[in-house]
Amino acid sequence: MIKVGLFGYGNLAKGVDCAIRQNPDMELKCIFTRRAPESVSPITAVPVYSADDVLSHKDEIDVLVMCGGSATDLPEQTPAMAEYFNVIDSFDTHKNIPTHFANVDAKAKKGNKVSIISVGWDPGMFSLNRLYADCILRDGADYTFWGKGVSQGHSDAIRRIEGVVDAKQYTIPVDEALESVRSGAQPNFTTRQKHTRECFVVVEEGADKARIEKEIVTMKNYFDEYDTTVHFISLEELRRDHSGIPHGGFVIRTGRTGKDLENNHVIEYSLKLDSNPEFTASVLVAYARAAYRMNQEGISGCKTVFDIPPAYLSDKSNQEIISTLL
Amino acid sequence: MIKVGLFGYGNLAKGVDCAIRQNPDMELKCIFTRRAPESVSPITAVPVYSADDVLSHKDEIDVLVMCGGSATDLPEQTPAMAEYFNVIDSFDTHKNIPTHFANVDAKAKKGNKVSIISVGWDPGMFSLNRLYADCILRDGADYTFWGKGVSQGHSDAIRRIEGVVDAKQYTIPVDEALESVRSGAQPNFTTRQKHTRECFVVVEEGADKARIEKEIVTMKNYFDEYDTTVHFISLEELRRDHSGIPHGGFVIRTGRTGKDLENNHVIEYSLKLDSNPEFTASVLVAYARAAYRMNQEGISGCKTVFDIPPAYLSDKSNQEIISTLL
Numbered sequence: 169m170i171k172v173g174l175f176g177y178g179n180l181a182k183g184v185d186c187a188i189r190q191n192p193d194m195e196l197k198c199i200f201t202r203r204a205p206e207s208v209s210p211i212t213a214v215p216v217y218s219a220d221d222v223l224s225h226k227d228e229i230d231v232l233v234m235c236g237g238s239a240t241d242l243p244e245q246t247p248a249m250a251e252y253f254n255v256i257d258s259f260d261t262h263k264n265i266p267t268h269f270a271n272v273d274a275k276a277k278k279g280n281k282v283s284i285i286s287v288g289w290d291p292g293m294f295s296l297n298r299l300y301a302d303c304i305l306r307d308g309a310d311y312t313f314w315g316k317g318v319s320q321g322h323s324d325a326i327r328r329i330e331g332v333v334d335a336k337q338y339t340i341p342v343d344e345a346l347e348s349v350r351s352g353a354q355p356n357f358t359t360r361q362k363h364t365r366e367c368f369v370v371v372e373e374g375a376d377k378a379r380i381e382k383e384i385v386t387m388k389n390y391f392d393e394y395d396t397t398v399h400f401i402s403l404e405e406l407r408r409d410h411s412g413i414p415h416g417g418f419v420i421r422t423g424r425t426g427k428d429l430e431n432n433h434v435i436e437y438s439l440k441l442d443s444n445p446e447f448t449a450s451v452l453v454a455y456a457r458a459a460y461r462m463n464q465e466g467i468s469g470c471k472t473v474f475d476i477p478p479a480y481l482s483d484k485s486n487q488e489i490i491s492t493l494l
Numbered sequence: 495m496i497k498v499g500l501f502g503y504g505n506l507a508k509g510v511d512c513a514i515r516q517n518p519d520m521e522l523k524c525i526f527t528r529r530a531p532e533s534v535s536p537i538t539a540v541p542v543y544s545a546d547d548v549l550s551h552k553d554e555i556d557v558l559v560m561c562g563g564s565a566t567d568l569p570e571q572t573p574a575m576a577e578y579f580n581v582i583d584s585f586d587t588h589k590n591i592p593t594h595f596a597n598v599d600a601k602a603k604k605g606n607k608v609s610i611i612s613v614g615w616d617p618g619m620f621s622l623n624r625l626y627a628d629c630i631l632r633d634g635a636d637y638t639f640w641g642k643g644v645s646q647g648h649s650d651a652i653r654r655i656e657g658v659v660d661a662k663q664y665t666i667p668v669d670e671a672l673e674s675v676r677s678g679a680q681p682n683f684t685t686r687q688k689h690t691r692e693c694f695v696v697v698e699e700g701a702d703k704a705r706i707e708k709e710i711v712t713m714k715n716y717f718d719e720y721d722t723t724v725h726f727i728s729l730e731e732l733r734r735d736h737s738g739i740p741h742g743g744f745v746i747r748t749g750r751t752g753k754d755l756e757n758n759h760v761i762e763y764s765l766k767l768d769s770n771p772e773f774t775a776s777v778l779v780a781y782a783r784a785a786y787r788m789n790q791e792g793i794s795g796c797k798t799v800f801d802i803p804p805a806y807l808s809d810k811s812n813q814e815i816i817s818t819l820l
Contacts, residue, residue, distance in 0.1 A: 481625070
């Protein structure tokens with residue numbers, strides 16, 4: 169049994185808790201939190217410890233799954249833990265990945281542990297599909313579309329507007345853009361041509377809806393480059409129809425082969441997810457297995473999904489995956 | 495520069511010849527054939543040698559791409575070459591893969607070389623997608639659909655019928671079956687429910703079309719379990735409209751996560767290929783790079799796509815793939 173610890177216990181960690189139950193070779197051993205441990209009620213009944221005590225439990229667990237946020241938690245926490253534990257994180261602040269990688273790599277090598285960073289679906293499975301497709305179709309172009317799904321960052325941005333009680337924002341890929349990519353045309357898109365944004369907003373009684381709508385659709389970096397639709401709804405409607413955290417998207421590469429590049433090919437990978445955090449958690453758990461197994465073989469240092477042989481993710485033997493999946 | 499040799503020079507090898515031109519770190523060095531060498535006209539002007547002389551050129555090439563057929567060529571040729579060269583093959587007779595693996599592994603280990611077998615899209619990229627999806631969505635079901643594309647085996651079977659001059663057979667996935675899978679329903683299908691078969695047949699003047707059609711649609715193992723449509727066309731029409739070798743297909747896994755498995759997810763990978771052999775060749779070339787690099791690091795033995803870290807397929811540095819594709 170691979171013994172897993174969780175650092176943090178929000179939506180992502182709850183997903184990891186559930187995912188571990190679906191993997192018979194793994195068990196959730198304990199949870200570390202910066203909140204008061206007694207205030208945390210895990211889905212699986214395991215001990216909850218203060219994050220301050222994590223090092224005293226270091227021999228009890230094989231892999232620590234870091235469940236904090238990318239903005240401020242993971243840049244501190246993952247390097248801090250990488251010396252003492254095999255760790256997995258879902259760090260997704262793209263431009264800071266090289267720095268994060270270097271910080272984690274130094275610590276993991278010092279402690280002879282394996283860290284795998286930026287695991288999930290994007291970065292993660294989408295990255296893998298971009299890489300495989302790029303290696304196969306050399307003369308081509310790739311496109312990533314996100315959605316239909318909830319963007320937490322955009323929903324939060326709307327909630328900060330005066331008069332807004334609550335909000336959910338959906339990112340939606342434009343069908344015509346998807347079809348154009350699939351045709352092999354290798355189009356160039358503006359931001360506006362690839363995605364639209366749809367907002368469901370609950371406002372205070374008597375709030376100025378026209379002003380709020382204008383603040384949303386003109387918001388710099390978030391909405392101004394998109395065609396945005398705003399729907400004002402009641403709190404009841406928001407809770408009834410928009411309580412989920414669905415997401416998904418498409419990675420498509422088209423490219424040409426042949427003596428005169430006369431043949432076109434389309435590689436398409438897509439996800440349609442009812443729960444973004446639970447799916448991300450399921451990917452984290454598979455990579456937790458890989459980190460443990462690689463470390464058992466004496467490997468150390470920071471890795472990404474690009475470095476992991478796919479077989480290391482599976483609980484099945486090599487014979488079994490060859491006979492059932494190859 | 496990675497120096498590549500080709501063993502055989504049919505459609506697949508021509509595709510490899512073209513694909514190498516799209517990979518600036520690789521060069522085609524020479525071709526080995528069982529035909530008279532002077533009868534082979536390669537797309538890229540390189541020496542053509544008799545297959546009998548292959549061992550005398552062993553120090554000239556880094557990777558040998560085996561381009562024979564799975565029925566009789568590869569089971570003999572790949573093990574015979576695996577001791578002396580890093581080799582890649584596209585062996586696709588599924589039930590014999592374990593035996594082929596063992597034969598190749600023994601030779602590759604003896605010669606301290608790397609072999610990668612069963613490379614292409616199915617087995618190959620489809621296998622990888624089945625594995626990744628199986629590791630992520632544990633409570634689920636996966637489905638592979640092929641087409642729309644030309645099945646050479648089925649086309650050949652029609653050509654063997656008395657009175658048939660030439661024929662092309664397309665395998666076509668049933669749209670309703672695809673939609674049912676995408677819904678998350680995890681349906682069980684009969685063979686007939688997943689694919690249909692469409693045949694374009696040229697017959698001799700005065701041939702008995704009714705008898706030929708009946709022989710096709712009732713042919714055991716090939717057509718009897720499918721809904722098959724037969725179109726009789728002229729040789730001119732066949733050449734004009736059906737000279738390509740397109741193929742493709744879909745790998746879809748749906749599965750559930752969450753405390754009560756209440757959330758459904760769909761992972762879908764699809765290919766739409768103008769040229770089946772050229773796409774397969776492009777995959778072979780990427781894995782040829784990986785075989786060479788792994789062998790340079792001292793690795794030996796037989797591998798499958800499941801064993802290869804994705805980064806080994808790329809001609810880009812780790813820094814570059816992290817910053818551009820992760």
